[in-house]
C-alpha cells in the first residue's frame with residue numbers, strides 16, 4: 144500500500160499580510176489587526192499581527208491596549224479587521240491551491256489540506272519540489288506567502304507546518320514521524336487543551352513521546368475509550384482521516400428492488416448480500432475503511448426509511464457489513480408494519496488505511 148503525501152498550507156500572519164498587500168508601505172512597520180469593541184478607544188483584542196510586531200511580544204488574543212503599550216515608540220499601525228477583504232483574498236488563494244491537489248480541503252479562512260499523493264507519486268522529494276513550486280507561483284501571482292507542512296497524514300502535516308513560520312517548508316517523511324513528534328509538548332496535538340494537558344502532566348506525560356509510550360489500557364481507563372484511543376494513535380503519528388472537500392462527506396450506496404414486496408428477513412438479506420458484495424468491491428478498489436453503516440427501505444407506500452449505526456472502530460470487511468445490516472433490518476422490521484419494496488445499503492465516514500503503521504483498531508479487535 145502506498146503511503147499518502149499530505150500538505151497543510153497555512154497562510155502567514157494572514158489578516159495583517161492582507162493589509163500589507165493593499166498597502167505595501169506597511170511592510171517594514173509593526174502591523175496589528177484588531178477587533179475594536181468600541182467601549183473605549185483602545186478596548187478590544189488583537190486578531191493577528193505581522194512578524195515585525197510579534198518581535199515586540201504582540202500576538203493574537205492579547206488586549207489592544209497591551210499591544211499599544213508594547214509597541215510604544217515604534218511606527219506601529221493599528222487597523223480594524225476587514226473580513227470581506229480577507230475572504231476575497233482567501234478565495235483567490237484557495238482557488239489556486241485547489242488546482243495542485245488530488246483532493247482538497249479548506250479549513251477556516253487561512254488553512255487548507257492538499258492530498259498530493261498521486262501528483263507526486265508517493266515521493267516526499269517530489270512533494271518538496273511541488274511545495275516550492277506552489278509557493279513560488281502563489282507569491283508571483285497573488286503576492287502572498289505561507290508555510291507548508293508535508294507529512295504522511297493530516298495530523299503530522301499540521302504540526303509540521305507550525306514548526307517553521309513564516310514562509311516555512313517542513314517535510315516529515317513516514318520514517319521520521321516518531322523522531323519528529325517525540326520531543327514536542329503534548330499540547331501540540333489537536334484536542335489537548337489546558338485541561339487535558341494538566342491531567343496528562345499529573346500522569347507524568349509532558350511530551351508527545353511520553354504519551355506514545357504510555358500504557359494504552361490505562362489511558363483508556365482515564366480518558367475514556369474514544370479519547371484514549373485517539374490520543375494514543377495521535378501521539379504515535381497515526382491518523383487516517385481523509386482530505387475531503389468540506390460539506391461533501393462521501394458515501395457509497397446501492398439500492399435495489401426486491402423480488403416481491405416482503406417483510407421476510409431472509410429475502411431481504413439475500414438482496415442486501417448482493418448489494419454488500421458490490422459495495423465491498425468499491426471499498427477494496429478505493430482502499431478505504433468506513434465507520435458508518437446504514438440501511439434504506441422503500442416501503443410499499445413508497446415512503447423512504449433509513450437507519451444507521453456508527454461502528455466503534457473503522458471496518459472494511461464484508462462480515463462487518465453483513466452483521467450490521469442484519470441487525471439494522473431486524474430492528475427495523477420490529478418497528479414498522481408495512482411491507483418493503485426496495486432495499487439499500489450505505490456506508491460513510493470513510494478513512495484511509497495507514498500504510499506503514501499498525502492501527503490501534505486491530506489491537507482492540509483482538510481483545
Ligand code: TTP
Pocket residue numbers: 153154155156157158159189190191192203204253308309
Ligand atoms: P492563524 O493562522 O492562527 O494566524 P496567522 O495567520 O495570523 O499567523 P501565522 O503566521 O502564525 O499563521 O490565524 C489565521 C487568521 O485568523 C489570523 O490572521 C487572524 C485570525 N485570528 C483571529 O482573529 N483571532 C485569533 O485568536 C487567531 C489565532 C486568529
Ligand code: MG
Pocket residue numbers: 153154155156157253
Ligand atoms: Mg496563518
